[in-house]
Every structure is written in structure tokens, then in C-alpha cells.
Amino acid sequence: MxxxxxxxxxxxxxxxxxxxxxxxxxxxxxxxxxxxxxxxxxxxxxxxxxxxxxxxxxxxxxxxxxxxxxxxxxxxxxxxxxxxxxxxxxxxxxxxxxxxxxxxxxxxxxxxxxxxxxxxxxxxxxxxxxxxxxxxxxxxxxxxxxxxxxxxxxxxxxxxxPIRKDILDGDRAAGLASLSFSGDKPVLLIMGGSLGAQAINDAVDAALDTLTQRYDIVHLRGKGKLNPGLEGSDSYRQYEYMEDGLPDVFAAADIALSRSGANAIFEFLALKLPALLVPLPLSASRGDQILNAGYFEKRGYAHVLEQENLNALALVQALDALWEQKDEMVSVMGNSKExxxxxxxxxxxxxxxxxx
CATH class of the missing domain: 3.40.50.2000 (Glycogen Phosphorylase B;)
Incomplete structure (x- = not known):
């Protein structure tokens, strides 16, 4: 039968x-x-x-x-x-x-x-x-x-x-080439969810001169949120969002700055990509991103910067602290059951x- x-x-x-x-x-x-x-x-x-x-x-x-x-x-x-x-x-x-x-x-x-x-x-x-x-x-x-x-x-x-398998199949060299980055500086990936995160965008714009001295930056700003005044830097690339080539960009990234929606942070975990998380505040959500971010920070998968504390100086300092602990965090993420x-x-x- x-x-x-x-x-x-x-x-x-x-x-x-x-x-x-x-x-x-x-x-x-x-x-x-x-x-x-x-x-x-x-x-x-x-x-x-x-x-x-x-x-x-x-x-x-x-x-x-x-x-x-x-x-x-x-x-x-x-x-x-x-x-x-x-x-x-x-x-x-x-x-x-x-x-x-x-x-x-x-x-x-x-x-x-x-x-x-x-x-x-x-x-x-x-x-x-x-x-x-x-x-x-x-x-x-x-x-x-x-x-x-x-x-x-x-x-x-x-x-x-569950995360898409293709996210894990990116090629770092292809990602660097698509962004026209040399690979001499660490690559910082910034993303704020499908609609973007204006608070993150504003802090990044204010800190950009300092950040581009340390990092090559690829910034997914959200629909309608591009800043035409930022064109021309060899170390900064901005997009509304990215449909094609994202796995290669993930592979090229050394650290990330992001909201803490569950999909994004579990992609970072699977990629062993240390992240600075800026959760959506309670005033704009039911608080799930705050809890998500706190859990990832406690596990050693990420650092957290609350939006009410987000400004240019705090952002630079928090990203520098993340970079200093990057290798330790990659090791911890490699042993995760999740x-x-x-x-x-x-x-x-x-x-x-x-x-x-």
C-alpha cells in the first residue's frame, strides 16, 4: 500500500x-x-x-x-x-x-x-x-x-x-565589491526594519563624520528616508531597502546597528554578527523589542542602547564598545542552541x- x-x-x-x-x-x-x-x-x-x-x-x-x-x-x-x-x-x-x-x-x-x-x-x-x-x-x-x-x-x-537559508549563503568578497568597499576598514551594517527607524537615521547622520573614519557603512534607511546630502563619501552607502544581494552584504558586515525585531536579531545570531540593538520604545510598541534586546544582551549576543539615550556621541561610544567585544560575542553565538x-x-x- x-x-x-x-x-x-x-x-x-x-x-x-x-x-x-x-x-x-x-x-x-x-x-x-x-x-x-x-x-x-x-x-x-x-x-x-x-x-x-x-x-x-x-x-x-x-x-x-x-x-x-x-x-x-x-x-x-x-x-x-x-x-x-x-x-x-x-x-x-x-x-x-x-x-x-x-x-x-x-x-x-x-x-x-x-x-x-x-x-x-x-x-x-x-x-x-x-x-x-x-x-x-x-x-x-x-x-x-x-x-x-x-x-x-x-x-x-x-x-x-526560522530564517531563510539564502541569508547564510552570502559571499563577503561579492558584498564588498557590490558596495565598492576595499575591506580595509570594518563594515558596519545599519538597518531599522522594513520602514526604517528615523531615530537611528538621525543619530547616524549626526555622527557620520566620526563613524566613517572608523567604518565603511552600508545603511538601509527605509522607504522614503534617503538623505541626498550624504552622497559622495567613499565610506558610506545608503539604500531605502535591499532585496537583491542582501546575503552578500550580510557576509561583508563585521558588526550591525539595528532595531530588535525578532527576525532581524535571529538572522544576526545565525550569522554570528554582533549587533548594537536600539529597541522600539514602549511609547511606540507593546514592549516586545525591549524584551528581545534585553534577552540577547544577557546571552552575550548583542549590546543595547535605549532610544532615549541615543545621540551621536552615545552611538559612537556604544559601537566602539561593541567592536572591542566582537570576537568574544562571535564565540558565544557559535555555541547558541537557538x-x-x-x-x-x-x-x-x-x-x-x-x-x-
Whole structure:
């Protein structure tokens, strides 16, 4: 009797951080002969990012942490999305649903639970977001990126966060050549997330004369945030963002300056790239980046500079301190259990669907 092909549904969306870890799993899943499908929304970023596997669209509401009439109307969207998910899952009959978070995952997980389809959740941040909190009780396993008290519960397992394999395949010489850097000075990579980080950009601009004496700098400033007044330096390259060639630029970098979103910092960990993290402040977030950064600093993977303390002088001093401890940090990161998040998560999936 021929073995039935295994089938998995991936879900997650609303931001790239809820999609790219899922996509990091796809090549290996396909290589193992698994039929992979994605459930997302038609108007979410997942629709534009998901390629090469079937995509199924549903409705999804968003529950906000503040009073809003949309919290009422979006409840109906969640129930509509659950009904749509149930119909899709009944047709697909997957062996497993893997949910990465974001509010599109809520109706999918709820529908899977009603249909008795096993669910694995993954949480990237130090503490779970609201969508995952609404799904936790319905999951058989919860993969965690951070070694918190929750990671030692019966259903939880410390995995780290999945990252794209191509990020690890960069070539330093190619990166230096693409940036027209000689390699004589250390390369500082600066990035502030998909939208950029104005506070980081402003501090870098103010300190640039000093920084370019020490480093060759590649700066991903965010959409619409280029500074035309900074053109012309042999030691400074600025981009809004970078789609092609980023693995080579990562390979060329010696240290990084960044926000502390989970995807970015776990890429740094896998690359063994020491970073100075400037977390998004509590006034602009639920505080997850502050907790992420604190954990990485405690583990010896990064240094932290709070945004309220960020200025030109503090930035230069903090980057110099990072450079002084670079070699020690690279060694610590090389011994991390969380660094190989992709393999760790795949092992949990394979174990739960009986794939060798």
C-alpha cells in the first residue's frame, strides 16, 4: 500500500515578520515531498510574499489593545474567516497546521481545532502577541524563540526562529565589491526594519563624520528616508531597502546597528554578527523589542542602547564598545542552541507528522 503524501497548511500574516519564517520552512518541506499550502488574506503582505505554493484567501479581523468600534466589527470578520478556513481545511485535509501568528492565523487555528487537525504555533518574540495568545490553548505544540519559563512547559519547545537559508549563503568578497568597499576598514551594517527607524537615521547622520573614519557603512534607511546630502563619501552607502544581494552584504558586515525585531536579531545570531540593538520604545510598541534586546544582551549576543539615550556621541561610544567585544560575542553565538531555528522547527514538524 502506497504511503499517503503528507500535507501541511502554513498560516501567518499582517507583517513580514509573520510570513518570512514560514517561507524559510518551505524549501525543506517540499524537498521532503510534503504538499504545502498557505492560508492568508487577500489584502495582507502574505499575498505578495508567498510564491510557488498554493495560496488560499480568507477574511481576518484584528483585535486592538485600545477601545475601537472596529474591535466589534472585526469580531464578525474573525468568525467569517473561521467559517472560510473550515471549508478550505475540509477540502485540503492537511496533517498539520503551522501558525506563525498575526491575526490571519486566529480563524485558521480555531477552524483546525474544530476539525481535530493538529496545530503547531511559533512565537518569535519574548512574550506572545495577542493573536498567539488567542490560539495557544488550541495548539499541540508551541515553538518558542526565547528560553523563557514558558519554554519549559509540557507543550512548549525552545527552537529559535526560522530564517531563510539564502541569508547564510552570502559571499563577503561579492558584498564588498557590490558596495565598492576595499575591506580595509570594518563594515558596519545599519538597518531599522522594513520602514526604517528615523531615530537611528538621525543619530547616524549626526555622527557620520566620526563613524566613517572608523567604518565603511552600508545603511538601509527605509522607504522614503534617503538623505541626498550624504552622497559622495567613499565610506558610506545608503539604500531605502535591499532585496537583491542582501546575503552578500550580510557576509561583508563585521558588526550591525539595528532595531530588535525578532527576525532581524535571529538572522544576526545565525550569522554570528554582533549587533548594537536600539529597541522600539514602549511609547511606540507593546514592549516586545525591549524584551528581545534585553534577552540577547544577557546571552552575550548583542549590546543595547535605549532610544532615549541615543545621540551621536552615545552611538559612537556604544559601537566602539561593541567592536572591542566582537570576537568574544562571535564565540558565544557559535555555541547558541537557538541559532539553527529552521532545523529545530522542521524537526518538530517532522516528528509530529511522522516524516523522517
Amino acid at each position: 502506497e504511503n499517503k503524501q503528507k500535507k501541511i497548511v502554513l498560516t501567518g500574516g499582517g507583517s513580514a515578520g509573520h510570513v518570512t519564517p514560514n517561507l524559510a520552512l518551505v524549501p525543506e518541506l517540499l524537498q521532503h515531498g510534503i504538499d504545502v499550502h498557505y492560508i492568508g488574506t487577500d489584502d495582507g503582505i502574505e499575498k505578495t510574499l508567498v510564491h510557488d505554493i498554493p495560496f488560499h484567501a480568507i477574511s481576518a479581523g484584528k483585535m486592538r489593545r485600545y477601545a475601537s468600534v472596529k474591535n466589534i466589527t472585526d469580531i464578525f470578520k474573525i468568525f467569517k474567516g473561521t467559517k472560510e478556513s473550515k471549508r478550505i481545511l475540509k477540502g485540503l485535509k492537511p496533517d498539520l497546521v503551522f501558525a506563525k501568528g498575526g491575526f490571519v492565523s486566529v480563524p485558521v487555528v480555531w477552524a483546525a481545532s474544530k476539525l481535530k487537525i493538529p496545530v503547531i504555533l511559533h512565537e518569535s518574540d519574548y512574550t506572545p502577541g495577542l493573536a498567539n495568545r488567542l490560539c495557544i490553548k488550541k495548539a499541540q505544540k508551541i515553538c518558542l524563540s526565547f528560553d523563557t519559563a514558558d519554554a519549559r512547559s509540557e507543550r512548549s519547545i525552545l527552537t529559535g526562529s 541559532a539553527d531555528g529552521t532545523s529545530n522547527v522542521l524537526n518538530v514538524i517532522f516528528e509530529n507528522i511522522g516524516v523522517q
